Amino acid sequence: MAHARVTTVGDRVHRPAGWWTPTVHALLHHLRDVGFTRAPEPLGVVDGQEVLGFIPGASGAAGWQRVVPEAGLRALARLLREYHQAVAGFVAPADARWALADGPARPGQVICHGDFGPWNVVWDGLTPVGLIDFDFAQPGDALDDVAYALEYVAPFRDDVHAMRWQGFDSPPDRARRIAVFAEEYGLATVDGLVEAVIRRQTTTAVHVRALAERGLEPQRTWVAQGFCDELADRVQWSTDNQALFTSPPAG
Template sequence: MPDQYEQVPDTEVLQDRADRPVVRVGGTVHRPVQPWTPAVHALLNHLAAVGFPYSPRVLDVLPAAGTGSPATEVVTYLAGESGPAGWAKVVDEQGLRAAARLLRDYHQAVADWSPAQPPAWSGGRTGTGGPGELVCHNDFGPWNIVWNDVTPVGLLDWEYAGPGPVMQDVAYALEYVAPFRDDEECVRWLRYPGPPDRRRRLEIFAAEYGLSDTTGLANEVIAIQRAGLDFVRQLAEEGHERQVELVAAGHLTEIADRIRWSEDHRHLFD
């Protein structure tokens, strides 16, 4: 835990990473400010203004605690179940449908956002996108949804937000909720009672999101997987601590194996 929180009551470490510790202090969440934090705050303030109820609200930016340390953002804490608990929520078809509606509602809330000052995002892009694009969440998975039973009550971790095609978020989500994983992983790690009906689950998510056609969705997911591999490699080469650790731990090989599985089992989704 960062030193400044050692004696603070009602404090809980939510993410224990040296580069980006996240700490709950009462009903608030504190994390280090990053270069893209102003863009994320602009997005969150827009979502608050249009009444999107699932995003944290920006409360403050505290000055750096000492020389060489970053400033700290303060946002509201969203109570509920998240993280690893989220996987079981989307096994239930009710939770699967609810997740798709949450993504749809977010996209509707952000579709017309056009701030006067173009935001600068973590991926290097600026603005809110060109034709057919909007500001994607870019990490929309069961672990980043806050749940009350199988009902979403919040959406977390906006640090990877940035402009992209609408299908970028949809395909990213489908990798994890269809899911594009082998039977053993589905049963052992993802809380499925048996091999999932992936085609049915893809169709359910697509329909609840509002898609009238599922043609090509498997290809979209595989493209997102490939882009994810390239992104991790790029960030590691640039020296970002988290990605350097992931590459050293063999994460690129793991992603490549998943891509091969998706390519070899496309028939389960088409």
Template sequence: MADEEVLQDTPHRRVVRIGDTVRRPMHPWTPAVHALLRYLEGVGFPFSPHVRGIDEQDREVLTYLDGLSGPQSWAKVAGDAGLAAIARLLRDYHDAVAGFRPPDHLTWFTGETGLAGGELVCHGDFGPWNIVWRDERPVGILDWDYARPANRLHDVAYALEYLAPFRDDDECLRWLGYSQPPDRRHRLELFAGVYGLASVEGLVDAVIDVQREGIERVRTLADAGAQPQARWVADGHLEELGRRLAWSLAHRHLFEA
């Protein structure tokens, strides 16, 4: 076996690079994710990894997307140019996946199957940490484990929590790469306009709804013993999610005219 470069090593999740491939743990929903990634490869979407099979250790094998990601990605989206680029990337993904009709026997991490009217398969975790950059250009989208059927607005609202962002000034300046407090209304309008939304009406409510849903999803999965959600709850992450929701509710005026 070639040398393994550890990319992530947390309880229940060890991700390694071997040559030009990434090896990741399998999950019950991995077949659905692989069907999605194969579809994207087939339609020529250039920003998703390609499935290369299952290895002898029962790990999924994906192509490695070279570039900066994770914590290094936050500063890339602090300016208008990076924000616009990531909005276009999300729209490009949604347009590419719009024709995908997953077989009914495939189950996503939520337990859902199939698509309801108006739904497509959302990425489900479209945050800055999962975007790969080269210079000032996004070139890839990582970590498709939380892909799920939903309407487009779910991905948009999820992304805006982190990109507007729905965080206080101290966190923006200390951790998220901003040189000054962000103009959150401007950023929300810019993202929505580049993505192609006709207006920003309802977006703040949509973000808050996604935050509430996320809290309930973590609680439900943790109660079922799923990881990493059970570890998150043990570490107090539900309380942190509750504080983020409370901040959004108290500061929605920063996002609205």
């Protein structure tokens, strides 16, 4: 769900700003102030472009291969735990505007990253050195970020997709990968995680439609091209294949 038209000039990244950018920059300042230096440094907004400090490393599609090994999967889970710990003290202003919500977090909520996947991590080998693209940060249950990540890293996709597009050389042991992620993040149990992922998959479609209605790209094009049907198919596949996530693969 990332935005296009991102350019890097020297040690600065220029990205399209949105109505959420001032609130996100306040969040980024907080993260760096409390010692979470893997968030980009916010440098302001110029001519409709937000300017951020560049974090060198591998990101985007290169991230998929990094979470296939268990060491990379664990590192991703630790990054999410450390982000949630760092963001816990952030109090957004009452008039905070996020891409998909308004206002500060309520008691019991955190500011979720909202798009926490290996493509939005900057990697040095199997070590995450940056967490980027906070456009869809918003107040929510920390478990929402966990579930969002698990959809992609368990993954909640069939074996063909996992091996063709996500770098697995054999069918993934999804149940173990969920357990590993949960353990490293700090959850006491995996109970309810599969259901949480399916709920989060359903929410993703709601978010895509909401952003499309606000005129954002690529979401507007996705809706026009029927992408929400694919999102519904993903929910159905996850629902129909829940046994894959609670037992080791056959063979």
